[in-house]
Amino acid sequence: MHEPDAAFPTGCYLCGGRELQLRFRERRAATPDPADDSFSCTNLGHGHHPPIWCCRTCGLLFQWPMPDSDDLLKAYSAVEDPLYVGERANRYYTFERVLGALGPAQSRRLLDVGAYCGYFVDVAGHAGFRAEGTELSAWAAGQARSLGLTVHNETLTERAESGDVDDVVTMWDVLEHLADPRAELEAALRMLAPGGQLHLSTIDAGSRIARGLGQHWPWLMEMHLYYFDRNTVARLLEQAGFTVDRIGLYSHVVSVDYLLTKVAAAVPAVGSVAESIRTVVPEHWRVPVNLGDNMHVVAHRPG
Numbered sequence: 524m525h526e527p528d529a530a531f532p533t534g535c536y537l538c539g540g541r542e543l544q545l546r547f548r549e550r551r552a553a554t555p556d557p558a559d560d561s562f563s564c565t566n567l568g569h570g571h572h573p574p575i576w577c578c579r580t581c582g583l584l585f586q587w588p589m590p591d592s593d594d595l596l597k598a599y600s601a602v603e604d605p606l607y608v609g610e611r612a613n614r615y616y617t618f619e620r621v622l623g624a625l626g627p628a629q630s631r632r633l634l635d636v637g638a639y640c641g642y643f644v645d646v647a648g649h650a651g652f653r654a655e656g657t658e659l660s661a662w663a664a665g666q667a668r669s670l671g672l673t674v675h676n677e678t679l680t681e682r683a684e685s686g687d688v689d690d691v692v693t694m695w696d697v698l699e700h701l702a703d704p705r706a707e708l709e710a711a712l713r714m715l716a717p718g719g720q721l722h723l724s725t726i727d728a729g730s731r732i733a734r735g736l737g738q739h740w741p742w743l744m745e746m747h748l749y750y751f752d753r754n755t756v757a758r759l760l761e762q763a764g765f766t767v768d769r770i771g772l773y774s775h776v777v778s779v780d781y782l783l784t785k786v787a788a789a790v791p792a793v794g795s796v797a798e799s800i801r802t803v804v805p806e807h808w809r810v811p812v813n814l815g816d817n818m819h820v821v822a823h824r825p826g
């Protein structure tokens with residue numbers, strides 16, 4: 524297992540394999556062009572990250588050195604992100620779209636992990652789930668509560684000690700941020716009734732676009748600690764006690780304006796073109812975005 528202070532990883536988190544290889548060198552943001560204000564959007568964090576390593580035995584990609592888990596907890600607890608509130612409509616479209624994959628609500632109890640401002644909890648609640656969330660950011664949990672939602676400001680491990688039981692646990696774009704994702708999935712398993720379902724999304728490092736773009740894949744970011752593919756995410760879930768049912772694609776619905784901002788941040792060479800297009804695109808245009816590099820994984824707790 525990992526020695527957090529070691530300069531080089533000595534064993535794979537997932538399989539214990541020792542044949543580890545530096546896949547992508549550390550990258551820092553390119554020097555912004557002082558003539559172009561739009562490059563201030565590079566604070567979105569695309570294109571810079573610590574060294575990323577690969578396990579040659581199982582294929583897991585991971586950041587190394589890993590940040591300290593207490594530091595991570597503090598950082599996520601302190602997150603305040605008013606810009607996200609501005610993206611609220613798009614998040615609702617995304618979540619309404621994904622909710623269809625969960626089947627009929629039938630008053631099932633649902634826990635959304637990493638609920639952030641509670642938007643998925645809200646969508647699921649309106650669809651008939653008895654939905655709650657957990658969220659580390661006190662600010663985001665407060666936003667959720669201001670909408671009248673139940674979002675606990677605690678870790679999933681703490682939540683699992685509550686004795687509450689759920690029928691569905693969801694983790695949208697959470698797994699890749701976790702320092703010990705297996706421990707969190709084990710906590711999710713403890714929250715679930717036998718037969719209960721887990722739905723999660725995570726970026727797919729094995730997708731054609733990720734492999735094709737290599738170092739330029741925009742999801743290589745400081746805040747992403749692990750990069751799974753279909754095999755490694757299934758293996759992790761099985762280690763945590765889940766049975767994997769299916770792995771499909773997850774789409775985000777975004778405004779064209781937001782998409783172009785992301786494109787400008789991720790691909791500086793086309794940034795000015797993207798910025799020009801932004802100025803003429805109607806604000807309400809929305810598109811589902813799926814480049815095949817975000818997985819929707821469905822698993823269940825064996826009965």
Ligand SMILES: [Zn+2]
Pocket residue numbers: 535536537538539540578579580581582583
């Ligand atoms: Zn491995």
